[in-house]
Amino acid sequence: MPVQRAEQLARLLKAVADPTRLRLLSLVAGTDDGEACICDLTAPVELSQPTVSHHMKILVEAGLLAREQRGKWAYYRTVPGALRQLADALVQPLSSDQ
Amino acid sequence: MPVQRAEQLARLLKAVADPTRLRLLSLVAGTDDGEACICDLTAPVELSQPTVSHHMKILVEAGLLAREQRGKWAYYRTVPGALRQLADALVQPLSSDQ
Numbered sequence: 542m543p544v545q546r547a548e549q550l551a552r553l554l555k556a557v558a559d560p561t562r563l564r565l566l567s568l569v570a571g572t573d574d575g576e577a578c579i580c581d582l583t584a585p586v587e588l589s590q591p592t593v594s595h596h597m598k599i600l601v602e603a604g605l606l607a608r609e610q611r612g613k614w615a616y617y618r619t620v621p622g623a624l625r626q627l628a629d630a631l632v633q634p635l636s637s638d639q
Numbered sequence: 640m641p642v643q644r645a646e647q648l649a650r651l652l653k654a655v656a657d658p659t660r661l662r663l664l665s666l667v668a669g670t671d672d673g674e675a676c677i678c679d680l681t682a683p684v685e686l687s688q689p690t691v692s693h694h695m696k697i698l699v700e701a702g703l704l705a706r707e708q709r710g711k712w713a714y715y716r717t718v719p720g721a722l723r724q725l726a727d728a729l730v731q732p733l734s735s736d737q
Contacts, residue, residue, distance in 0.1 A: 557649075558653040560646040624729060628727070631729070
């Protein structure tokens with residue numbers, strides 16, 4: 542695996558290698574309409590809104606969530622296929638020569 | 640996703656969320672006989688043997704590599720299915736209610 546690819550993959554994996562972010566991803570993915578308001582995410586993870594916003598920003602920057610501001614609140618959706626793509630990249634070493 | 644499961648999954652993801660460890664995994668998986676001597680792993684990643692040993696220990700503890708001491712050297716193999724299992728767990732949030 543080339544250094545640059547390893548660095549990029551490690552950055553994405555770091556975004557999900559956090560228990561709170563895994564739970565937030567799961568909460569967004571598990572909503573009925575596939576979208577969650579930041580206002581509904583703080584209670585389940587028992588964290589303040591700034592802390593949840595910080596975690597959500599990392600997930601958005603990793604390309605795993607999409608964010609939309611509507612009035613006072615931010616709404617989040619999962620990016621279709623993004624987590625699957627990351628999972629596939631993770632098992633790539635098994636089928637790689639280097 | 641329950642807190643405990645999120646914490647366990649985050650621990651395993653942290654083990655692979657490192658560029659050097661991704662390259663080491665890839666190197667072990669890419670050998671002809673599926674096994675690599677620690678003595679052959681230091682040059683490709685340009686790191687000292689203690690540093691490589693440290694990274695390998697984290698991968699062994701995460702259950703991704705198996706280690707066998709033979710005389711002076713340690714030999715490593717990938718644990719069949721372990722990386723695939725981790726990748727599958729990563730996409731679980733998409734199909735989970737919580």
